[in-house]
Amino acid sequence: GGIYRPVWLEAKPAIHIEHVAVDARADGTMNLRIRLQGATGSEKLKASLYSVAQPTGAPISQDLNKIDTAFYQCRWNGVKAWTPEGPHLYRLVLSLLDNQGKELHQTETRVGFRTIEFRPQDGIYLNDTKLVMKGINRHSFHPDGGRTTNKAIGLQDALLIKEMNMNAVRSHYPPEEHFLDACDSLGLLYIDELAGWQNAYDTSIGANLVKEMIERDVNHP
Numbered sequence: 001g002g003i004y005r006p007v008w009l010e011a012k013p014a015i016h017i018e019h020v021a022v023d024a025r026a027d028g029t030m031n032l033r034i035r036l037q038g039a040t041g042s043e044k045l046k047a048s049l050y051s052v053a054q055p056t057g058a059p060i061s062q063d064l065n066k067i068d069t070a071f072y073q074c075r076w077n078g079v080k081a082w083t084p085e086g087p088h089l090y091r092l093v094l095s096l097l098d099n100q101g102k103e104l105h106q107t108e109t110r111v112g113f114r115t116i117e118f119r120p121q122d123g124i125y126l127n128d129t130k131l132v133m134k135g136i137n138r139h140s141f142h143p144d145g146g147r148t149t150n151k152a153i154g155l156q157d158a159l160l161i162k163e164m165n166m167n168a169v170r171s172h173y174p175p176e177e178h179f180l181d182a183c184d185s186l187g188l189l190y191i192d193e194l195a196g197w198q199n200a201y202d203t204s205i206g207a208n209l210v211k212e213m214i215e216r217d218v219n220h221p
Helices: 151-163 177-186 204-217
Strands: 016-024 029-037 044-051 060-063 069-075 090-097 103-111 116-119 123-126 135-137 168-170 189-191
Touching (some): 016 090, 016 103, 029 044, 044 069, 177 189
Parallel strands (some): 135 168, 168 189
Antiparallel strands (some): 016 029, 029 069, 044 060, 044 090, 116 123
């Protein structure tokens, strides 16, 4: 279930940021794993953080230490943690610069600062507070359009879940990206899974599907 949308390919320069995975913790610590294409190792990465439209602190720069994959760590002071009750979000802008400071490529992603812990025989903790997850299973289906949904329907579903005083939602397949965006904005916890694949995660197709899902959705808080 889901919607078909054409994929428009972004024209990227020869040296560019291929993918970024962000682990933003509640204390402002941020760990990034950045996959690069065409980099020589002489480039520099610059990270800028924005709350809505205002910069949050000065940009942070770091020399590259690997050509294909860069591991980048920084800390932002004064950020607000993401919680279901206060879903604070930020725009992280990453710039790849040459050794003269000229920008080669720029990409951005929306992030929330939160620390998730799984404590054995205890439960799930978010920002050191134990979570009691109360939620519902959602399918990409609507009486007006069948399995053809859109952003307005996704937002309507997310708002309805919040109105029912729930804080969590799951489905049997990866959701539309705009639904995850709505969950981030409204403070809904999402269990992202390929449950419909069941016992075939280790097949070649299953492994590819899991990889694609994680890469697409990894930065949603």
